[in-house]
Amino acid sequence: MYSFKNDYSEGAHPNILQALVETNLVQESGYGEDQFTQKAIELIKSHIGRQNVDVHLIPGGTQTNLIASSSFLRPHEAVISADSGHINVHETGAIEATGHKVLTVSTKDGKLTPELIQEILDIHTDEHMVKPKLVYISNSTELGTIYKKDELVSLSEFCKENDLIFYMDGARIGSALCSKENDLKLTNLPDLFDAFYIGGTKNGALIGEALVICNDTLKSDFRYFIKQKGALLAKGRLLGIQFVELFKDNLFFQLAEHANQMAEKLAEGLKEINVPFLAESPTNQIFPIFTNEQVAELQKNYAFEIWEKVDKNRTVIRFVTSWATKEEAVEQLITDVTKLVQK
Amino acid sequence: MYSFKNDYSEGAHPNILQALVETNLVQESGYGEDQFTQKAIELIKSHIGRQNVDVHLIPGGTQTNLIASSSFLRPHEAVISADSGHINVHETGAIEATGHKVLTVSTKDGKLTPELIQEILDIHTDEHMVKPKLVYISNSTELGTIYKKDELVSLSEFCKENDLIFYMDGARIGSALCSKENDLKLTNLPDLFDAFYIGGTKNGALIGEALVICNDTLKSDFRYFIKQKGALLAKGRLLGIQFVELFKDNLFFQLAEHANQMAEKLAEGLKEINVPFLAESPTNQIFPIFTNEQVAELQKNYAFEIWEKVDKNRTVIRFVTSWATKEEAVEQLITDVTKLVQK
Amino acid sequence: MYSFKNDYSEGAHPNILQALVETNLVQESGYGEDQFTQKAIELIKSHIGRQNVDVHLIPGGTQTNLIASSSFLRPHEAVISADSGHINVHETGAIEATGHKVLTVSTKDGKLTPELIQEILDIHTDEHMVKPKLVYISNSTELGTIYKKDELVSLSEFCKENDLIFYMDGARIGSALCSKENDLKLTNLPDLFDAFYIGGTKNGALIGEALVICNDTLKSDFRYFIKQKGALLAKGRLLGIQFVELFKDNLFFQLAEHANQMAEKLAEGLKEINVPFLAESPTNQIFPIFTNEQVAELQKNYAFEIWEKVDKNRTVIRFVTSWATKEEAVEQLITDVTKLVQK
Amino acid sequence: MYSFKNDYSEGAHPNILQALVETNLVQESGYGEDQFTQKAIELIKSHIGRQNVDVHLIPGGTQTNLIASSSFLRPHEAVISADSGHINVHETGAIEATGHKVLTVSTKDGKLTPELIQEILDIHTDEHMVKPKLVYISNSTELGTIYKKDELVSLSEFCKENDLIFYMDGARIGSALCSKENDLKLTNLPDLFDAFYIGGTKNGALIGEALVICNDTLKSDFRYFIKQKGALLAKGRLLGIQFVELFKDNLFFQLAEHANQMAEKLAEGLKEINVPFLAESPTNQIFPIFTNEQVAELQKNYAFEIWEKVDKNRTVIRFVTSWATKEEAVEQLITDVTKLVQK
Incomplete structure (x- = not known):
């Protein structure tokens, strides 16, 4: 997790x-x-x-x-x-x-x-x-x-x-x-x-x-x-x-920059596989949209906030990155989402 | 200090x-x-x-x-x-x-x-x-x-x-x-x-x-x-x-005990040389009484609270000890007060 | 007034x-x-x-x-x-x-x-x-x-x-x-x-x-x-x-009834001459809509609240009646509005 | 009463x-x-x-x-x-x-x-x-x-x-x-x-x-x-x-003056018969002291505040006069207290 x-x-x-x-x-x-x-x-x-x-x-x-x-x-x-x-x-x-x-x-x-x-x-x-x-x-x-x-x-x-x-x-x-x-x-x-x-x-x-x-x-x-x-x-x-x-x-700026880079990497990875977003966010919080089933699947290995319902079948979630977010974890998440989306 | x-x-x-x-x-x-x-x-x-x-x-x-x-x-x-x-x-x-x-x-x-x-x-x-x-x-x-x-x-x-x-x-x-x-x-x-x-x-x-x-x-x-x-x-x-x-x-109790022991050691040291106290305190705050001149002298090397005036010439001060108080510091303080009182 | x-x-x-x-x-x-x-x-x-x-x-x-x-x-x-x-x-x-x-x-x-x-x-x-x-x-x-x-x-x-x-x-x-x-x-x-x-x-x-x-x-x-x-x-x-x-x-009910009757009489009088209303109100507050010019004209002889703008030219106002509202005043107001609307 | x-x-x-x-x-x-x-x-x-x-x-x-x-x-x-x-x-x-x-x-x-x-x-x-x-x-x-x-x-x-x-x-x-x-x-x-x-x-x-x-x-x-x-x-x-x-x-001053005059008359009446007072009050509240028995007796015909105990046997009460206090009522109270005190 x-x-x-x-x-x-x-x-x-x-x-x-x-x-x-x-x-x-x-x-x-x-x-x-x-x-x-x-x-x-x-x-x-x-x-x-x-x-x-x-x-x-x-x-x-x-x-x-x-x-x-x-x-x-x-x-x-x-x-x-x-x-x-x-x-x-x-x-x-x-x-x-x-x-x-x-x-x-x-x-x-x-x-x-x-x-x-x-x-x-x-x-x-x-x-x-x-x-x-x-x-x-x-x-x-x-x-x-x-x-x-x-x-x-x-x-x-x-x-x-x-x-x-x-x-x-x-x-x-x-x-x-x-x-x-x-x-x-x-x-x-x-x-x-x-x-x-x-x-x-x-x-x-x-x-x-x-x-x-x-x-x-x-x-x-x-x-x-x-x-x-x-x-x-x-x-x-x-x-x-x-x-x-x-x-x-x-240090204050270096930490924030790392958080932003991780969010950007994650957003770009998801966009490449056509995951839609609630809105553009240029900072360390991003808001992708998944089907409810995809959300349930992701919850098995990742913790994140449920943001709001788009409609009956789709949900906005929030991913937040920080100074401590590991690049490997971002890469793994992109890999996991890719599998999920392409199922 | x-x-x-x-x-x-x-x-x-x-x-x-x-x-x-x-x-x-x-x-x-x-x-x-x-x-x-x-x-x-x-x-x-x-x-x-x-x-x-x-x-x-x-x-x-x-x-x-x-x-x-x-x-x-x-x-x-x-x-x-x-x-x-x-x-x-x-x-x-x-x-x-x-x-x-x-x-x-x-x-x-x-x-x-x-x-x-x-x-x-x-x-x-x-x-x-x-x-x-x-x-x-x-x-x-x-x-x-x-x-x-x-x-x-x-x-x-x-x-x-x-x-x-x-x-x-x-x-x-x-x-x-x-x-x-x-x-x-x-x-x-x-x-x-x-x-x-x-x-x-x-x-x-x-x-x-x-x-x-x-x-x-x-x-x-x-x-x-x-x-x-x-x-x-x-x-x-x-x-x-x-x-x-x-x-x-x-640990919680060990720390408190050390603080109390330091206060007790200090109080006993001062009582031996007849420093009067505002009241008996069995914990880590003690309230000795000094002349205003003695207080001024002590302030050169020690930080403490001025508690209240007893009269025109005398003042109650507060010494507080803690888990971190060094025994040598207590001993030095007793020594310094002794010199002061016996001047 | x-x-x-x-x-x-x-x-x-x-x-x-x-x-x-x-x-x-x-x-x-x-x-x-x-x-x-x-x-x-x-x-x-x-x-x-x-x-x-x-x-x-x-x-x-x-x-x-x-x-x-x-x-x-x-x-x-x-x-x-x-x-x-x-x-x-x-x-x-x-x-x-x-x-x-x-x-x-x-x-x-x-x-x-x-x-x-x-x-x-x-x-x-x-x-x-x-x-x-x-x-x-x-x-x-x-x-x-x-x-x-x-x-x-x-x-x-x-x-x-x-x-x-x-x-x-x-x-x-x-x-x-x-x-x-x-x-x-x-x-x-x-x-x-x-x-x-x-x-x-x-x-x-x-x-x-x-x-x-x-x-x-x-x-x-x-x-x-x-x-x-x-x-x-x-x-x-x-x-x-x-x-x-x-x-x-x-008395409590008699007073309220009078207020309502006066509001109803006023509302009916205005509806007869096709004054539009913001909404139906069955109580002692009614909300007719007038042109800004009509509102200005009415303000010369009557006090009332400006409620909100409908658009550039028209305004909702509020008339409130009470236990003390005189029937003659209601009748006069209807007469005055009639003249105004039919100008 | x-x-x-x-x-x-x-x-x-x-x-x-x-x-x-x-x-x-x-x-x-x-x-x-x-x-x-x-x-x-x-x-x-x-x-x-x-x-x-x-x-x-x-x-x-x-x-x-x-x-x-x-x-x-x-x-x-x-x-x-x-x-x-x-x-x-x-x-x-x-x-x-x-x-x-x-x-x-x-x-x-x-x-x-x-x-x-x-x-x-x-x-x-x-x-x-x-x-x-x-x-x-x-x-x-x-x-x-x-x-x-x-x-x-x-x-x-x-x-x-x-x-x-x-x-x-x-x-x-x-x-x-x-x-x-x-x-x-x-x-x-x-x-x-x-x-x-x-x-x-x-x-x-x-x-x-x-x-x-x-x-x-x-x-x-x-x-x-x-x-x-x-x-x-x-x-x-x-x-x-x-x-x-x-x-x-x-009118504001006339009313206050009447209240004060009634208090003064009452205080003087009580002082003449040696009723003690908590303190001198030059306004419309006065604070006489009675025995508890006298207080109980007075309560039968007069309403007033119990102010505080002086000791086991005596109580301070408060009499307040106002613009509406009747002179006859003050006189009657003096008469009643006089009887009570001289019993």
Whole structure:
């Protein structure tokens, strides 16, 4: 049984474990005031090319989203998201649990546009309705798609014009930035977003997301919110050490590139034998369509997500690759699918 | 500079790191559905001698307290705590942020009694006031004291008689159970408490607390609450692997015992030279009193917490020892204090 | 200028004011423990034909919805509503502000069906998503439509089978029950719903909604929730006196019938001159379609809501009638529209 | 049986009912956008001598406190209150239910001082604790005491210096301002407070409190908060009409003066026969001490609150007078107590 279920099936990249072992007995301050966290923050600032941002290391993605949203918004303000957005579907109402409505628009590719946001603004006009305030996007999206730079520029300008906070969930920003179709750089992000996070968990870390707050008005007292939601680790070094490893050289990008290459190889292998896809995805999640019988057969040797039904007989499934995906496993999967399809 | 500031200044016990390294490339399901977490849960059940409990591994202590409280309580119900309780003082209003008031009583030693709780019940009699419902204790307490078994039995009976949920914050339960004055066993806990947690972070783990829910009525849907608060780690294995190491043999207890021995050695060394103490503490936190000048001198070579002023000239400080505290460091500290005191 | 903007443009029915004047100096207990509130509760129980229900008088509708939802639900549970539902659109995120997500389905007529609810249940299957728990309907709906008895029976059975709480917002239940198309009685409601409310504000009272809790498991400690949300009026008599007047004879129904007759007369008058409608509404809200020029002309002498654009040139507006709507005003409006349409 | 239980035992002052009757059929906009509410706001601004404030009419006191606090504060910020403060004791955790901790200090007379607040500030120094931000006082207090002008000036200056929001619960501000010992004027309040409310319910209205927001930074979007908490009445006129009556002449003050005179007469009558008091109260709540037997005897003919036990044999009770208290009833009570005491 080999798993293409997600990008967190294995532990951490060996460099990270090595660093944890080597630094283990160094005494450090708690709660993110250790030297490793400080070093990680400096490295991240350097990679994004900006010093006047605040960087906070937070254990998980749902946590980062809920802490950021609830600290940035006043009680009557709402989040705008694609209806496929992670905060809308797969966080068990975490945003609402902090008191805020998530307003959604339907999209084909998981991506927001100024026009879609304008529709929300048009119908929220007075105090009988929530006030739309924070625009949430994920990049890459839950459907594996990515935003091109000009799409983000127009969204960013739209948000500024409409006094909206522009926020990016970067759980898979590594994969997005290393996509063949990508034209965005890490150094563009501070100009585009009021805040965003760089995901570690889905790109080789054990845990950890680096939240970057660019807008000065959102920075104050942020550590209070991290603590109040239970996300200020006593041994904050665990986060710091990992992000130092990811960003002291280019490990973060190397890992994402490997994940993308494995996905691309897999997609190309399947396309060659005419397996259809739900949509084009240039990142580490791909969505092929199989008959229900083929799916059942594949499940005997592979773990993956059932995504949705196409019709009575066919099903979309999701294959995810990661920094740890073995090339032989991809090749074996292509071989196995080939046999299956050609039966 | 040597730190006696807390019990999370170092990383994890080497066995834990070793296990992380060895299991690193095993593919596992996410979100605590991995084999390591399942194994850890079985080991914990075995150590506490009860099968019909639910065990959940959660990254941190504040998180565990807020998830448990907010899932156990209805909106009008309140927590009862000693005014020195961690949830009342040092969690940035985490409980209130989930909507619940913390009712407090003043204590000398950080310990609740049936009489103190009764005072709260007596004045909360109708719908114009919150309804006291969950009794929060910590063991060992924030002052280093521990509950004797008969004290817990009487508290437990009182809670049952008054339809109160009895909950123990066990961030330092290891140190409590290994205290020389202790007469409580891990196997007693399920009979005494509706829920409690066994702390890993302050006893040799990188992160991780094991919440044990004993009362059947509090068990349902608990994973929803963990997820909603952002505490369901994608790589749940990180928690599972650590607790397997702590409980597969008796590492958990060995680590706590070392911490206690170091504290005891330190306390005895200081008492011999007539350093006064705020109170007797039989666990890994001790509270000696020094003159302000002595404190300033000690700060040159040691890190520790300033606890409180005794008067204009004297200050209580806190020394904490851990699984990683070096005996030589304790000896050196005694030597240094001796010189200081005898100047 | 005559207003057809809503059913709360005037004060209270004169009988209600008369009763307030007559009872004014009687000394009474506060917080709904007065004799009038007790009398009102008995009258309501008698009208709905059930004694084993709990009745609470609450100032407003949004308040009633938010208090009921937040007290009935555990933190991870969500509300299911039509996307046009009042709680989803026009309560400024009141439900989310208490921590609960509102899951929506799109409908043409504002009405839920078992099939629509099933769609929600089908995609909410584990702890990564909220747990759908309370089904919210309004009757009459925000579009003026009503539920027939058999529709409610099938919804009620569906809810029981799926362990869902079935709740009715009855802000306009008076108008629904007095509709010509209605086959539902007040005495049916306790069998159908776990809880529902009977709206006073939109049917002749100054303020006040009567929440009826039928399901025993939802009854306990409910006055705590009313108080905590600031809805337990010191002078609860203000609510009691009004509901006594509405239900001591049949004033409640007489008022709703008048409102419906005025709406029907208006609708028929407009249909005779071929004014098109958005949809059939058998209650006190009707939705005719006019050209933008006609709307502008009508606004000179009448107040009403702009509902939505049909296309570039035409607009749906909403006329609402009430217990206080004057027949002459309806006749004048028909005359004025006739002139306008025939220009 | 005559009630001295509270100042909301009767309905409204007859002028108010008269105005409700006279304006009943005037059609008005909903949600506080009616002419009466606008008129009331102008009158209140005129009485307090300031135009650049925002005034909102809100049904109840708990509601006003919870809406103001939750809209003024960010999630990690806390309220400071005397431990006897209404929000701390008698609002069923309404403030905590919006997510904010209430920090308390013990006082003898229910009054805060800069020194008492400083104590709270001194121990809340970092992100592991909540951040004290809003200072809540009530005037008159829950113990019937009042703040002198210089006390408020020093509190106000202290708050400004420490970047704290200064807020007054004025449920009984009428009685405070009309106290013989008072040297404060309504026109002083905008200079002293960031926000405060003028209580109607306990001074002759059916319902209604007028919240005055003086600090510009707290004004924006406030109607959203009122709506979200369910406090934006559809028939907002009910609040507007009442406050017009209270403030178009000096009815508000006349009513409070009557209440105070009745309390003073009662207190003097009791002092003449040497009945002891818990404390001096110069407002409409007085706290005499009787033996338990005397209390039981009084309960046969009078309703009042049991306040607290002095010792085994004696009990403090509370008598409250109001705009509606009859002088004959006060005289009769004095006569009855005299007989009782001299038995």
